[in-house]
Amino acid sequence: MQYVRLGNSGLKVSRICLGMMSYGAKSWREWVLGEADAEEHVRKALDLGINFFDTANVYSVGVSEEITGRT
Template identity: 55%
Template sequence: MQYVKLGQSGLKVSRLCLGTMNMGSKEWKPWIFNEKESEPIIAHALDMGVNFIDLADFYSLGAGEEVVCNVLRRIARRDDLVITTKVGYAMNNDINAQGHSRKNIFKPQY
């Protein structure tokens, strides 16, 4: 595996990053791999030298991060990995379950 610097962070990451959109809960999408099905995929990536793993809170509405991290706890050392995630997509229809920030609509009364 080849490794490159991640921007100006000083971290070295594998040129290949393991994307995890396909891991989580079939309740989200029927083609998703559950934890048991995801483990051999993650293990193979790690065996091949991948140390860069990409997640998103949106994947399986949070279950994706849980599945991947449960597997990683069993088979890897956290210090050996660079794990990234994305945020901002709607997790459900609730007004407070989406976006990066919200405008404060409450004005203090002094």
């Protein structure tokens, strides 16, 4: 995996970012995947060296962030 510096923060993040908007509660959007799918995808991403995850408190009304934190 290739890594780059994140601005002037000194952090090194993977060039590939996994967006977490697709994970959370189906009550938010019908196309959202549940926690089991998220865990499988995040674990695989970590195994591949991905350490950059895009999440926000508005994705699935915060459930996406909770899932990201537990995984």
